[in-house]
Amino acid sequence: MILCANPSAQFSSYQSEIESAVISVMRGERYILGEEVEALEQEFASYIGASYAIGVANGTDAIELALRALDIKNGDEVITVSHTAVATVAAIEASGATPILVDVEQQFYTLEPLQLEEVYSSKTKAVIAVHLYGQSVNIEAIKYFCDKHSIFLIEDTSQAHGALYKDKRLGSIGDIGCFSCYPTKNLGAIGDAGLITTNNTDLASKIRMQREYGWKNRISEYTGRNSRLDEIQAAILRIKLKYLDSDNSKRTNLAKYYKEQLSELPIFLPEVRGDSNSVFHLFVVQSEKRDDLLNYFKKSGIQAGLHYSLPVHLQPAYKDRVKTAENMSKTESLVQKIISLPIYPELSLNDADKVVKVFKEFSSRNL
Numbered sequence: 483m484i485l486c487a488n489p490s491a492q493f494s495s496y497q498s499e500i501e502s503a504v505i506s507v508m509r510g511e512r513y514i515l516g517e518e519v520e521a522l523e524q525e526f527a528s529y530i531g532a533s534y535a536i537g538v539a540n541g542t543d544a545i546e547l548a549l550r551a552l553d554i555k556n557g558d559e560v561i562t563v564s565h566t567a568v569a570t571v572a573a574i575e576a577s578g579a580t581p582i583l584v585d586v587e588q589q590f591y592t593l594e595p596l597q598l599e600e601v602y603s604s605k606t607k608a609v610i611a612v613h614l615y616g617q618s619v620n621i622e623a624i625k626y627f628c629d630k631h632s633i634f635l636i637e638d639t640s641q642a643h644g645a646l647y648k649d650k651r652l653g654s655i656g657d658i659g660c661f662s663c664y665p666t667k668n669l670g671a672i673g674d675a676g677l678i679t680t681n682n683t684d685l686a687s688k689i690r691m692q693r694e695y696g697w698k699n700r701i702s703e704y705t706g707r708n709s710r711l712d713e714i715q716a717a718i719l720r721i722k723l724k725y726l727d728s729d730n731s732k733r734t735n736l737a738k739y740y741k742e743q744l745s746e747l748p749i750f751l752p753e754v755r756g757d758s759n760s761v762f763h764l765f766v767v768q769s770e771k772r773d774d775l776l777n778y779f780k781k782s783g784i785q786a787g788l789h790y791s792l793p794v795h796l797q798p799a800y801k802d803r804v805k806t807a808e809n810m811s812k813t814e815s816l817v818q819k820i821i822s823l824p825i826y827p828e829l830s831l832n833d834a835d836k837v838v839k840v841f842k843e844f845s846s847r848n849l
């Protein structure tokens with residue numbers, strides 16, 4: 483079986499280094515928020531090009547804590563895109579705020595900046611820009627909108643660790659950057675983990691307190707929660723961070739190979755925005771016969787994925803309740819056609835070639 487993502491293969495790549503780091507944490511004295519977390523925070527901040535990084539329990543918490551640090555709460559509105567992981571929207575509601583969802587730009591699958599003015603109200607306090615599938619949203623247009631209305635810009639960078647917009651790493655451009663380090667992400671732990679980046683000293687210290695009951699010297703200065711990061715995950719992430727650029731270029735090479743090999747097929751291939759690169763968290767194509775293709779892959783021992791099969795605003799928990807822009811037609815139509823091909827740093831060219839062969843075989847039978 484060729485998997486869509488394969489975090490276990492990545493463990494094998496760095497196995498001895500990871501095992502000795504984990505053992506040394508276990509033999510040490512701190513299991514949560516210790517030296518490994520501190521070192522990871524410094525290394526990640528410097529990698530991203532932000533002044534501060536704060537380790538938290540997962541990516542959903544990262545977004546919720548970012549919103550709380552900005553004092554966004556009940557009665558406030560936060561704009562984001564419907565074509566994202568449910569987590570983005572769940573985090574907004576966890577902060578007490580109301581999510582307002584917009585459509586995507588057809589070509590890049592990312593938040594449509596042209597709809598921001600349409601859904602803006604006096605209650606709007608922030609936009610969460612989701613860098614989807616490995617590449618940047620139209621960050622300049624979104625930042626312009628946020629600056630114009632003096633509202634906050636949060637980057638959900640959970641699918642684009644290490645990607646650039648011009649010469650800046652994503653996650654360093656807005657007021658706060660949020661990252662999930664779920665195992666399948668480009669920077670993935672062996673369990674749950676998340677990171678928050680910011681250049682703002684006050685926000686950094688507030689987030690640091692809020693991840694542990696709002697504590698300052700063990701007295702709650704703010705209302706907070708428990709969203710701590712543990713030492714084992716931090717130690718693993720420090721190792722993976724060293725290899726992030728090289729792992730990202732392995733993904734990019736595979737994407738290049740897919741693009742070359744599949745260019746003749748009647749499908750829509752991923753496009754990369756000018757002024758930015760993609761770290762190909764996912765390789766998503768569009769096919770008119772998506773469901774048949776998905777089955778054909780499955781029968782041939784290839785696991786393709788759907789990111790995502792249903793827009794958040796149409797999922798049972800949100801349907802008929804969540805506010806959206808008037809026209810959500812691009813999102814609603816693309817979810818019928820998108821399919822994610824296997825991509826991860828350890829995927830061999832041989833296996834990528836098998837994916838290509840099966841795809842071509844399917845296409846020749848379905849002309």
Ligand SMILES: *Cc1c(COP(=O)(O)O)cnc(C)c1O
Nearest residue numbers: 540541542567569570640662664
């Ligand atoms: C994975 C992901 C999240 C959520 O992260 P968790 O660590 O699973 O909480 C949020 N946003 C996006 C875009 C994601 O891909």
